């Protein structure tokens with residue numbers, strides 16, 4: 001869990017000094033809320049735990065920043081903006097200073113830092129959704145508030161960012177990465193915008209001579225809402241041994257399934273490693289089915305596009 005947090009912190013540009021600041025305010029809040037319950041012994045014990053975790057994170061984050069080999073935040077120009085679906089746009093980006101674009105590990109994300117019209121600066125993470133190369137590619141789903149406020153950054157990117165505009169990006173980070181050889185059977189399962197890291201993984205596999213079976217599983221509201229579908233299927237088709245299984249809640253065309261993803265009829269090769277990305281109920285259901293099919297829990301990896309509440313809820 002700390003490793004995952006460290007990747008997020010590194011992408012956000014968290015510095016060691018900021019742990020002092022968090023410590024100061026967290027402990028003031030603890031004292032204010034718990035009052036007399038915070039005896040000197042309790043305070044000392046919390047302090048010890050805080051610095052154990054903080055020092056572990058500071059060390060990993062330093063290593064991750066060094067390994068990234070990059071300068072940190074850089075400005076990137078949007079060289080192409082592609083409308084994928086009614087709610088998803090893809091941005092292709094190139095460094096404004098012409099410096100080389102480092103490789104990333106398929107499945108990683110970048111942080112995007114934007115200045116909003118009200119002057120606030122906000123940072124969000126977006127998975128790299130294309131093949132490695134001279135451009136970085138992210139695909140952003142516009143988040144509708146449906147009663148709550150609309151998502152700030154996704155709507156800003158949709159409404160205001162066009163070809164020629166400039167965005168600030170971090171180096172790539174993230175620990176949901178393909179770390180297997182060409183002979184490991186894989187299952188890549190996604191739902192909705194969770195397709196983004198899976199598309200990058202398929203691009204990588206297609207270009208790296210992967211030999212073992214690759215099972216692609218994806219669920220979406222409708223074919224029209226399935227972002228990156230062409231790439232998703234085209235990269236899978238380049239693999240020597242792949243099977244694509246698609247589920248749509250509406251308008252499922254021939255050759256696809258109707259409803260929610262259900263692995264009952266999907267063969268899963270022994271020794272399969274699975275990578276999951278999508279809403280939590282989807283990932284819980286897929287994980288349960290994979291374990292029932294004999295996949296080892298340690299071989300099931302996942303990415304959550306928000307706070308990782310899964311670990312907290314895992315029995």
Ligand SMILES: Cc1cc2nc3c(=O)[nH]c(=O)nc-3n(C[C@H](O)[C@H](O)[C@H](O)COP(=O)(O)OP(=O)(O)OC[C@H]3O[C@@H](n4cnc5c(N)ncnc54)[C@H](O)[C@@H]3O)c2cc1C
Nearest residue numbers: 124125126127140141145148149151152153154196305306
């Ligand atoms: C590792 C990682 C990879 C990701 N990859 C992708 C990707 O490839 N593509 C992609 O589209 N997204 C991706 N995301 C999600 C992305 O980072 C953002 O979380 C997403 O774009 C929403 O950001 P936002 O600023 O638009 O929404 P926010 O403004 O952060 O709002 C988030 C939610 O909170 C609700 N909300 C806001 N204010 C209130 C309020 N006052 N009361 C009640 N509800 C409220 C909003 O309605 C919305 O549902 C990824 C996230 C992570 C962590």
